[in-house]
Amino acid sequence: MEHGVRFIxxxxxxxxxxxxxxVNRELDEWYKIKCAEKIKVPDELNQMKGLKKVEVRDLNNPSGEIHIHLQSLSGENGFHLEQQINIKVSKLVPVYVLDYRYSLRHELIDGAYDIVGTAESxxxxxxxxxxxxxxxxxxxxxLSYLYDYYDTVYEWSELPHIQPFNRRLTLGDALFTDVLELL
Incomplete structure (x- = not known):
């Protein structure tokens, strides 16, 4: 990443x-074809240390998700920790973004305490x-969630054929959601 320079x-x-x-709207048909494709899950992910299972969520969309469930950790006083790494993969260009989910149980906590955050373990x-x-x-x-995912791609004034839904079109919206509403 080069500071001060937009991703695009x-x-x-x-x-x-x-x-x-x-902007030009030249690739509507290509977009539909790409969104219908299935994401390719690298076989190497199945050899990851501490792996419990790999799940794929892949619909007719500009992106799919790979959910990597790690082995649970248990301890005293009902301590139980589940950890999951989510890989969101764009079908439009070769980029991905990671997020992390924790689910913590303990006798001092009523129910599960679910956390989405950074890689802390x-x-x-x-x-x-x-x-x-x-x-x-x-x-x-x-893509970094802090820098790239929310990077501005276009202001809505540059996209007269697309209905605005936020302050601007971000890289995350452009590559991972159906902004064009063609699906």
Whole structure:
């Protein structure tokens, strides 16, 4: 990542594709075909340390998700921790974003305490390093939630054929949601 430079400028080939897709509206049919494709789950993910299972959620959409469930941890006083790494993969360009989910149970907590956050455990940190290595080998770019995902792609004034739904079109919206409403 280059500070002070928009993602679509730093990765001009992606910027050009998004311009053709959203501004020129030249790629509507291509978009529908890409969204109908299934994401490819790297086989190497099944060899991840501490893996419990891998689930895929993949609909007719610009992105799909790979949910990596890690082995649960248990301890005294009803302590139970479930950890899950989610990989959201774009079907439009080779990018992905990670998020982390914890579910904690303990006798002092009424029910489960579910948390979405950053990689705070050793298992998450090791898993993230492993996932990033595999995805980069496959030609994917990791998007940072803090910097890339919410990066502005276009102001709505530049997209007269698309109904505004937020302050601006972000990279996350452009690559992971059906902004064009063609599906």
């Amino acid at each position: 400028v730093e990765y001009s080939e992606i910027g050009e594709l998004l311009h053709r897709l959203f 050793l298992e998450f940190i090791q898993g993230t390093n492993y996932i990033n290595k595999i995805m980069q080998e496959k030609g994917y770019i990791e």
